[in-house]
Every structure is written in structure tokens, then in C-alpha cells.
Amino acid sequence: MDFLELAKTRYSERYFDPRPVEQEKLDKILEAGRVVPTACNYQPQRFYLIRSEEAMKKLKTVTRFHYNAPLMILVCYDAREVWTNPGDRYYRNYNSGEQDASIAATTMMYEAEELGVHTIWIRGFDSKTVVDTFGLPEYIIPVMMLGLGYPNERAKANAWHYLRKPVEDFVVEL
Numbered sequence: 088m089d090f091l092e093l094a095k096t097r098y099s100e101r102y103f104d105p106r107p108v109e110q111e112k113l114d115k116i117l118e119a120g121r122v123v124p125t126a127c128n129y130q131p132q133r134f135y136l137i138r139s140e141e142a143m144k145k146l147k148t149v150t151r152f153h154y155n156a157p158l159m160i161l162v163c164y165d166a167r168e169v170w171t172n173p174g175d176r177y178y179r180n181y182n183s184g185e186q187d188a189s190i191a192a193t194t195m196m197y198e199a200e201e202l203g204v205h206t207i208w209i210r211g212f213d214s215k216t217v218v219d220t221f222g223l224p225e226y227i228i229p230v231m232m233l234g235l236g237y238p239n240e241r242a243k244a245n246a247w248h249y250l251r252k253p254v255e256d257f258v259v260e261l
Contacts, residue, residue: 156234
């Protein structure tokens with residue numbers, strides 16, 4: 088399948104089968120997140136795997152949006168390793184961490200889809216609670232969680248998934 092078709096057909100999975108994601112596929116997904124372009128190639132993205140019974144119990148205390156995915160990747164960035172632009176007068180104290188981590192998460196999401204593994208992008212959590220619950224260093228900043236797994240018999244895209252605004256709503260020539 089070509090990339091544009093993959094992007095059009097991928098949807099946020101909310102109905103996961105408990106079957107685990109094979110390590111070989113997980114390795115490819117993580118590699119996709121490792122090789123992404125980042126600002127000045129600083130590579131601040133960090134991935135924390137949540138799949139053990141203990142880690143899943145903790146996860147369920149920090150978000151209700153887990154959809155029983157058998158694997159969660161907590162995507163973060165290391166605030167000590169981001170590119171900054173202190174001279175930006177419009178976006179004061181800009182740093183590239185969230186963008187770099189988001190590029191990694193998106194790339195992993197599409198690699199997973201290519202491998203037949205469904206995903207859901209989750210941001211329904213308090214970052215400080217996540218850091219405290221999982222004992223992360225204060226310089227690790229959570230950006231999102233990527234739920235991964237195989238769909239169960241109830242799996243389907245939400246009705247609004249395929250509703251798209253026309254390209255003219257997004258593009259302005261300057």
C-alpha cells in the first residue's frame with residue numbers, strides 16, 4: 088500500500104485484542120521512531136514501554152484512555168537535549184521537544200499500521216502525574232502515549248474519522 092492510502096485508511100483503534108505485539112514488530116516500530124528527523128539532529132525523543140502487569144496497573148491510574156491496549160509507548164522528550172530559539176519574539180522560550188517527539192510518535196504510528204498493528208494516540212493525562220507515577224526524572228517531559236495492539240471483533244473506525252475538510256481550508260499561498 089502506498090503511503091497516502093495508508094494515511095487515509097489508518098484510524099484510532101479503540102477495541103484491542105489482548106494478544107501481545109511481537110517483539111520483531113515492536114523493534115521495527117521503535118526503530119521508525121529512532122530515525123526520524125529532529126531539530127539540529129539533537130534526538131531528544133524518549134520511549135517508555137508500558138506492557139507488564141505492574142506498569143499497566145500504574146497506567147490505569149493516570150488515564151482512563153487506555154482502551155485495554157496490550158502495549159503502550161509513553162513518548163517523551165529529554166528537556167536537556169532540545170533545540171531552542173530564544174530569539175523568537177513571537178514564541179518565547181521555544182524548544183523543539185514536543186515537535187521532535189510528535190514526529191517520532193507519528194512515524195511509529197504509521198510503521199505500526201504498515202505492520203498490521205493498530206494504534207491510538209492518547210493525550211488524556213496530566214504530565215506531572217505520569218512523571219510521578221512512573222518515577223521519571225524531572226527533565227523527561229511526556230508528550231503523548233501511543234496504544235498499540237491488534238483489533239478485536241468490535242474494531243472499526245468512528246463515523247467521523249473519514250470526514251475531512253477540503254484542502255482549500257488548509258492551504259494559503261503567501
